[in-house]
Amino acid sequence: MKTIVLGAGVTGITTAWFLRQAGHDVTVIERQPAAGLETSFANGGQISVSHAEPWANPGAPLKVLKWLAKEDAPLLFRLRADWRQWRWGMSFLRECTPGRTRHNIRQIVNLGLYSRATLQQLRRDLGLDYDQLTRGILHFYTSAAEFDAAQEPARVMREHGCELDMKTPDECVAIEPALAQCRAQIVGGSMTPSDESGDAHRFTQALAAACVAAGVEFRYDTRIVGLQSEGDRLAAVQVADARGIVSTLAADRYVLCLGSFSAAFARELGIELNIYPAKGYSVTLPVQDPAKAYSVSLTDDEYKLVFSRLGDRLRIAGTAELNGYDTALNLARCEAIVRRVRALFPEMSDGRDAQYWTGLRPATPSNVPYIGRSKIHNLYLNTGHGTLGWTHSAGSGKAIAEIVSGRLPELDFAFTGLAREDRRSAGALRTA
Structure with a gap:
């Protein structure tokens, strides 16, 4: 055929x-x-079953309203005279109910578990090498409200087979010592030891x-x-x-x-x-001091940023901008990622030699x-x-x-x- x-x-x-x-x-x-x-080409690099809570969840509508005027917001709607964007936005709001969120988490977890196992088998069969690390993904929280809000989605993910354990700040630092640089900001975390990272390109x-x-x-x-x-x-x-x-x-x-x-x-x-394009950004930085750089893949849940170690490179990616099919780099959003990295890891990088990238991710409301x-x-x-x-x-x-x-x-x-x-x-x- x-x-x-x-x-x-x-x-x-x-x-x-x-x-x-x-x-x-x-x-x-x-x-x-x-x-x-x-x-x-330059996405966040995570194989993340633990990222199963959709953008559309009960807490999202108020956050989106709060972020509307912020150029560096994690999720930014640039309202356009585009009925398909408005249709997508209305559908997004309908997916924010607790029932729809639970349903969508189940779909995303089930597909994620199946896909991760399929990838692992494919890697074994073909001997693929793509800067992969199998050290898990650690979510860390710098907001007590965000950490509290994460408890119920985590429970639903565990119910459907995602191995996800809540961690104290000290346990987070024990898992990834580079987090000692921002220990005072961390209120808690969660660890998914079976998740992975690697260079998708x-x-x-x-x-x-x-x-x-x-x-x-x-x-x-x-x-x-x-x-x-x-x-x-x-x-x-x-x-x-x-x-x-x-x-x-x-x-x-x-x-x-x-x-x-x-x-x-x-x-x-x-x-x-x-499907509407959600424009995402990434920054790739060289490893300047291996002793200060992270090696466990991380997720900064409050800022919706993911961190992956790709050999001698650090990949930090995230944010979503709904602005049609525009692919121009918005330096304000790129520089905001670098500022956050330097605030969390002041000893890891000075931001020099940063490579910026943006790409359109095909987003459904759910x-x-x-x-x-x-x-x-x-x-x-x-x-x-x-x-x-x-x-x-x-x-x-x-x-x-x-x-x-x-x-x-x-x-x-x-x-x-x-x-x-x-x-x-x-x-x-x-x-x-």
């Missing part, structure tokens, strides 16, 4: 790998000259190379310029190469992995995906991605992963490959487009 994967970010590449392993003849279309050069390129060796064809520097549909099927995609030469590519199946651009593509086929069938008979979805694309990529790639192949994944997840009886069948598979 010939299958075309649209997009070569980390989700598209894992999808291509597992489709090829399932026996598909796979072609990947990507507008960039190589894999993993957009949202997957290096992983994506390494797996893309493995895909090539396995027989996957890549069409880089190739833009999608048109669609040909026949009834309820996608018949072909028209593409233009780097020279502008237009050709037509046809397949039996298509999988949509275009990140924030998935919604526009799907709209051409009459499918409305509630933080739950679209994985499954679309209403177009031969078009499948693996998109909308928001801030957790790296965390969920291996699991969602394996799951969608199963669905495209006509099988049900052994994963308890609200897959898009599966009938209720299909989901019951999947449940029977899991308990057999």
Whole structure:
């Protein structure tokens, strides 16, 4: 069966790998000259099952209002004359109820656990090296109110299998001695020892190379310029190469992995995906003094920043700005990250040689991605992963490959487009 994967970010590449392993003849279309050069390029680097509390939660509406006028706010809505942004915002508010939050945490935890185990198996099978560290993720809190608010989501995560233990400030410092630099600010923390970190860009390129060796064809520097549909099927995609030469590519199946651009593509086929770009930022700093730098991956929950050690580099990433498809660097937000780093770790870095990056993360209001069938008979979805694309990529790639192949994944997840009886069948598979 010939299958075309649209997009070569980390989700598209894992999808291509597992489709090829399932026996598909796979072609990947990507507008960039190589894999993993957009949202997957310089993200936070965490494989974080413990990041299962969605942005949309009962405490979010008041925070968003408080942050509206702050240029360096963790979550910044730049209100635009864009009805899709407003629709996304209204849907976000509907997801902020306690019941919806619990439901979404369950989906995110289940997918995260499955994906982390899939990634670990993939790493063992292929011998992948991407600056990975398997020392867990430590969330630390500098606000007593935020620490108190974290107790209930943590309980729900544990209920669904996420290993997450609350820690005292001194226990946080014992886990990561670099936190001694800000011990007076820490009120508590939580530790997920099974979580990991690593360079998503290096992983994506390494797996893309493995895909090539396995027989996957890549069409880089190739833009999608048109669609040909026949009834309820996608018949072909028209593409233009780097020279502008237009050709037509046809397949039996298509999988949509275009990140924030998935919604526009799907709209051409009459499918409305509630995905809006959440512009994220990262700063990469050199390790100046290894004795003062962290080696356990960290999360600063109050400022929504994540910290990963990537060999001799420090990656700090976070914040979300809803401002359409603008990809210009906002230096105020980048510099705010550096200020926070220096406030927490004054002996670790002076901020010199900082590399700034921004990328568009494909966010759904619930933080739950679209994985499954679309209403177009031969078009499948693996998109909308928001801030957790790296965390969920291996699991969602394996799951969608199963669905495209006509099988049900052994994963308890609200897959898009599966009938209720299909989901019951999947449940029977899991308990057999």
